[in-house]
Amino acid sequence: MRFAILNARVIDPSQDLDDVTNLYLARGRITHIGKQAPSGFIADQEIDATNKWVIPGLVDLQARLGEPGSIYAGSIASETRAAVAGGITTICCPPDTNPVNDTQAVTELIQRRARQAATAYVMPIGALTQGLEGKLLSGIYSLIEGGCVALSQANKPVQSALTLKNALEYTTSLDTVVMLRCEDNDLKNNGVAHDGPVASRLGLPAIPHSAETTALARDLILVEESGIRAHFSQLSCARSVEMIADAKKRGLPVTCDVAIHQLLLSEMDLLGFNSLFHVSPPLRSLQDRDALLAGVRSGVIDAIVSDHTPLHRDDKLLPFGESKPGIIGLETLLPLVLKLVQEGQLELYTALRAVTQTPAEILQIPTGALQINRPADLVIIDPEGIWTLSEDNIVSEGKNSPFLGWEFIGQVEQTFFQGMPVYKNNCV
Amino acid sequence: MKARLTAPNPQLNELGKLKHLLTLEGLKQHHLTEILDTAESFIDPNTNKIKKVPLLRGKSIMNLFFEPSTRTRTTFEIAEKRLSADIESLDIQTSAAKKGESLLDTLWNLQAMQADMFVIRHAESGAAHFFAQHVAPGVHVLNAGDGQHAHPTQALLDMFTIRKKKGDIFDLKVAIVGDILHSRVVRSQIQALSILEAREIRVIGPKTLLPEHPEVLGVHVYHDIEEGLKDVDVVIMVRLQNERMKSALIPSEKEFFKRYGLTEKRLALAKPGAIVMHPGPINRGVEIDSAVADGPQSVILEQVTYGIAVRMAVMSVIMSNAAQLTQYQAEQEQAALSEVEMENAQ
Numbered sequence: 001m002r003f004a005i006l007n008a009r010v011i012d013p014s015q016d017l018d019d020v021t022n023l024y025l026a027r028g029r030i031t032h033i034g035k036q037a038p039s040g041f042i043a044d045q046e047i048d049a050t051n052k053w054v055i056p057g058l059v060d061l062q063a064r065l066g067e068p069g070s071i072y073a074g075s076i077a078s079e080t081r082a083a084v085a086g087g088i089t090t091i092c093c094p095p096d097t098n099p100v101n102d103t104q105a106v107t108e109l110i111q112r113r114a115r116q117a118a119t120a121y122v123m124p125i126g127a128l129t130q131g132l133e134g135k136l137l138s139g140i141y142s143l144i145e146g147g148c149v150a151l152s153q154a155n156k157p158v159q160s161a162l163t164l165k166n167a168l169e170y171t172t173s174l175d176t177v178v179m180l181r182c183e184d185n186d187l188k189n190n191g192v193a194h195d196g197p198v199a200s201r202l203g204l205p206a207i208p209h210s211a212e213t214t215a216l217a218r219d220l221i222l223v224e225e226s227g228i229r230a231h232f233s234q235l236s237c238a239r240s241v242e243m244i245a246d247a248k249k250r251g252l253p254v255t256c257d258v259a260i261h262q263l264l265l266s267e268m269d270l271l272g273f274n275s276l277f278h279v280s281p282p283l284r285s286l287q288d289r290d291a292l293l294a295g296v297r298s299g300v301i302d303a304i305v306s307d308h309t310p311l312h313r314d315d316k317l318l319p320f321g322e323s324k325p326g327i328i329g330l331e332t333l334l335p336l337v338l339k340l341v342q343e344g345q346l347e348l349y350t351a352l353r354a355v356t357q358t359p360a361e362i363l364q365i366p367t368g369a370l371q372i373n374r375p376a377d378l379v380i381i382d383p384e385g386i387w388t389l390s391e392d393n394i395v396s397e398g399k400n401s402p403f404l405g406w407e408f409i410g411q412v413e414q415t416f417f418q419g420m421p422v423y424k425n426n427c428v
Numbered sequence: 429m430k431a432r433l434t435a436p437n438p439q440l441n442e443l444g445k446l447k448h449l450l451t452l453e454g455l456k457q458h459h460l461t462e463i464l465d466t467a468e469s470f471i472d473p474n475t476n477k478i479k480k481v482p483l484l485r486g487k488s489i490m491n492l493f494f495e496p497s498t499r500t501r502t503t504f505e506i507a508e509k510r511l512s513a514d515i516e517s518l519d520i521q522t523s524a525a526k527k528g529e530s531l532l533d534t535l536w537n538l539q540a541m542q543a544d545m546f547v548i549r550h551a552e553s554g555a556a557h558f559f560a561q562h563v564a565p566g567v568h569v570l571n572a573g574d575g576q577h578a579h580p581t582q583a584l585l586d587m588f589t590i591r592k593k594k595g596d597i598f599d600l601k602v603a604i605v606g607d608i609l610h611s612r613v614v615r616s617q618i619q620a621l622s623i624l625e626a627r628e629i630r631v632i633g634p635k636t637l638l639p640e641h642p643e644v645l646g647v648h649v650y651h652d653i654e655e656g657l658k659d660v661d662v663v664i665m666v667r668l669q670n671e672r673m674k675s676a677l678i679p680s681e682k683e684f685f686k687r688y689g690l691t692e693k694r695l696a697l698a699k700p701g702a703i704v705m706h707p708g709p710i711n712r713g714v715e716i717d718s719a720v721a722d723g724p725q726s727v728i729l730e731q732v733t734y735g736i737a738v739r740m741a742v743m744s745v746i747m748s749n750a751a752q753l754t755q756y757q758a759e760q761e762q763a764a765l766s767e768v769e770m771e772n773a774q
Binding site for chain 1: 576615644
């Protein structure tokens with residue numbers, strides 16, 4: 001199929017492109033961007049995108065797809081549909097599946113299911129340690145050979161410094177990125193909320209900043225020692241941003257990301273004990289939120305992720321501390337990023353770069369850009385489209401979103417994956 | 429971006445009156461004084477005994493204790509019986525939850541048995557809010573202690589006791605000593621004292637037993653008990669909640685007593701005639717010396733007695749508010765109907 005997308009505002013931060021022009025797609029790839037059609041190009045379908053935007057398909061470094069493991073909170077098929085409905089065409093899934101993705105067999109299973117679904121790239125991330133238990137190293141080489149694009153411990157950071165040191169040093173020879181989430185279990189102390197005024201008022205067991213920053217300090221030293229390329233996932237506090245900025249200044253090969261909800265919500269949202277706001281790491285203070293936003297603006301924070309975690313309704317129908325942490329985010333990543341742009345918190349280029357070009361560069365994968373001869377993974381957006389998030393219009397099997405009832409300006413109209421439309425006007 | 433600083437108060441009905449009692453936070457002075465005044469009416473002024481009244485005859489109250497309790501549960505049961513309610517007490521730890529039934533299924537099943545009010549104790553902060561969110565309209569939830577969050581009836585009975593002994597809360601200096609961090613009682617006491625305009629609220633304890641941001645509670649912090657007890661009118665001791673301590677927060681109970689235990693000598697630093705309170709259970713020789721606990725300034729046992737009257741008051745006020753709301757809604761409906769009829773007639 002050949003498509004001509006006409007008169008769109010084409011925005012691609014990777015090539016400083018922001019122009020009203022046409023895109024021509026053939027055999028699954030972008031063949032030309034420009035006012036004039038390439039000679040001999042006859043479109044099977046022309047799409048009038050006047051007053052619409054075309055951007056690269058988003059690259060999400062952290063989204064759980066519920067499979068393998070869950071029988072009711074999502075599957076690779078359902079969640080990739082949700083992804084393209086939200087304009088995301090590349091998804092990296094952390095290894096905290098059931099069974100854990102610590103063997104090639106699990107990696108291959110994920111890839112097979114993704115190929116069957118055929119709506120988005122699913123890039124598995126392998127477990128750094130067996131069963132994510134932080135004790136024995138996984139078959140790291142086999143995982144990468146099997147197709148894992150990175151290694152991580154998901155939300156179960158290695159608590160033993162020696163094990164982590166060994167894991168990082170072993171991995172240095174494999175030219176891959178290790179994704180580290182920093183959390184000290186002792187300092188977390190079974191907490192469920194940020195150690196701030198709200199937790200003090202509500203009597204919620206609290207997690208101090210130091211649970212993240214002490215672990216980050218340790219990990220940065222081990223990263224420096226090993227020389228591994230490290231990506232720090234889901235920063236939640238101001239001090240962490242400073243520490244990463246300092247590490248970058250010193251030339252360490254580090255990058256980092258933040259979950260989109262950390263840029264919009266704060267501990268204040270916990271008043272009322274709504275379990276939908278229970279996330280890990282916890283929603284921090286307003287000052288932390290502002291520092292994270294500043295980190296994205298300055299480029300210290302490289303990427304914004306959805307941290308999509310579909311949960312069954314019953315997992316949230318519990319008192320706050322007993323509920324499972326996590327919220328869905330595939331369908332709200334782009335709308336929330338656009339909201340930050342509309343509110344003047346982020347520049348459009350900066351915001352889009354953090355969900356397209358940079359995450360792709362971190363993983364060294366050829367997506368997240370509208371490049372000629374690359375697969376045509378792109379999104380057509382109606383920038384004026386107004387819509388409200390409700391359980392009825394969520395495609396994901398999980399409905400656990402704290403943004404239910406929020407109104408958004410800017411709607412994904414159509415998503416192309418490998419040159420074919422996989423989502424169009426509320427139809428997957 | 430604007431912060432959302434407050435959440436709507438889920439425990440008030442359309443008339444602004446209590447329909448649940450989940451926390452004292454966000455309540456007005458009149459909400460508290462109504463309860464305290466009602467409690468007064470349950471006590472026979474001649475004998476100081478608590479009268480039995482038929483106010484809740486025909487009403488069904490279920491006591492759901494997901495966490496062990498003797499004192500609170502017993503005083504609630506006595507209060508319910510004195511209001512002539514039909515009561516059922518369930519120790520959830522040994523029942524449905526053990527068989528894997530979800531909390532909500534348990535609640536909804538009990539609700540289907542025509543409960544009018546649930547009295548709930550649970551180990552998670554916010555559990556009472558959660559239940560209140562999911563009960564049917566017309567069913568009331570009373571928080572008998574949730575996690576480290578709130579224990580409003582205990583705080584109300586403490587206020588009642590202070591009022592009885594001191595005449596008024598206004599203008600009093602109150603010191604609360606001990607494990608502030610883990611205490612739901614303290615959070616509610618501080619809220620009650622603030623609402624009733626106590627002159628000064630002090631919390632006294634080591635940093636490890638105080639919340640990270642005590643200033644949001646509106647208190648003055650003291651780490652030295654001798655400093656903190658100077659000139660106070662009321663001393664409230666709270667116990668060390670060892671069951672909630674997940675790490676080493678104090679070296680030993682012995683050292684804690686040495687540093688923070690209430691002795692006669694320390695009590696002498698307070699105002700003459702200062703009263704000593706303790707929500708119980710007391711640990712003699714850990715937070716309080718026996719000579720003080722049993723001494724003339726102690727009102728610990730009176731707190732227990734008044735607990736019955738105060739819990740009766742809370743339940744009767746909530747049920748009376750429900751009746752008022754029903755009447756108000758009927759009147760509104762009638763008024764709306766009359767308006768339609770008038771329009772039709774025209």
